[in-house]
Amino acid sequence: MHNELFKIGGLTFYTYGFMIAIGIGLGYVVAQKRGKKLGMNVEVFDSLAIWLFGFGILGSKILYWITIIDQIAMNPSILFNLMDGYVVYGGIIGGIIGGYLYCKKHNLNFLEYFDLLVPSVALAQAFGRIGCFFAGCCYGSVTDSPIGITFPANSLAPAGIPLIPTQLFSSVFDFILFFVLITFARKKKTNGEVASLYLVLYSIGRFIIEIFRGDLIRGSVGTLSTSQFISILVFIVGITLFTLCRKSNVK
Template identity: 60%
Template sequence: MKNELIKIGPITIYGYGLMIALGILAAYVLTEYRAKKLKLESEKISYLAIWGVGGGILGAKLLYYITEIKEIVANPKVLLNISDGFVVFGGIIGGILGGYLYCKRSNLKFLKYFDLIMPAVALAQGFGRIGCFLAGCCYGEETTSSIGVVFKQSNFAPNGVKLIPTQLISSGLDFLNFLVLLYIAKNKKVDGQVAGFYLVFYSAGRFVLEFFRGDLVRGTVGIMSTSQFISIFTFIMGMILVLVTGNRHLHEAAQ
């Protein structure tokens, strides 16, 4: 609701940036803790995080450029604004690719570390969506419902009208995803299951929530938003990963 949280002289602390920073810090601390607990190579977590975050930023920016290709062609100066314009799904895909490349480079078992990091990713997303709420981006459609929120100083959301708080709903789903993934991680039988369920849960939630989004800067593919279109494929990928790893466990248990 208010992006400028603290202002001391020329220094301004913005809610969006603060929540992103808290999310990344919480994700890192959690991942390193769980790596030590699981007797994995915790000293490599910082490098894995750098590759993952780097890939995530590049992926999020690239997908944003793809969704805004018409505007970029009309006004190439849009490319100079590197601080705004990121698409979460691009960040997820780019982050996974960055993590995969680091694991290959360092001879780490990708699925094991994929499982390790995805609950932390869901946790970071929960914080990030709170940041979206403070900034007013990723807002919902107009509503007369009692759950509606009114922005007064947002540079993104329309001010003075009731909007569905899709940011907070998304944040709640992310935190719930985090807790469920931790439970699955404690009871998993084979590597890859946690990551697979992350893709399934996040994709399903995002697909449904997109129907209630009010911001138009997301791109479209036919009648679907870009994120809904990608959600279909990531959901299928997640289901395949869950089923393939589950069948592998059953096959190994039968031997």
């Protein structure tokens, strides 16, 4: 794994950030093309993307702080570390809130844009998890199986120990989720169904992959990891949203 992609002078470009940039860029292009085919107003995408990104970053950071609140109480300077410490679920929740507020402000159909954007979110996550793999974050448990990956000393993962490559599991799952959502979007009956399917399927996949995670810093709620606990809530929200959309037949 090469976490450091290249350097220009004293500036270092990391593979993690590069993969996230690719994911966001491709997701944006896909959403633009699909939006145009559907006759939607894609001129709002630039400003909408800023709201989604801003609220997503804020949400991912806040949820991370919540998971380590005891450490922050002992060392408040952690709050000023902006280089790492982000939680995907927080980014999803924050992005949804930002998207809703933007659509509310500009009188746009939130569920319609939610449906349009979630496949691109899954695509961006797929590339982002590849970045996680190169950086060594979000690593899996110790394993003796042939699939074990040994990370180098400069990685965020424990060095020299075979670990389950949960980052790659997540990436493959997110790519599959992207194609499932794209396919389902062509057959949806009401606005909100694609978003609901994303919430349901992502929560199931994330809950399962969390079983194999080994980075305990992500916190826990009882016997569940924080993300597993949130997955249960997200699953319920997804099922509820799908049911309500079908009943109301929102167009």
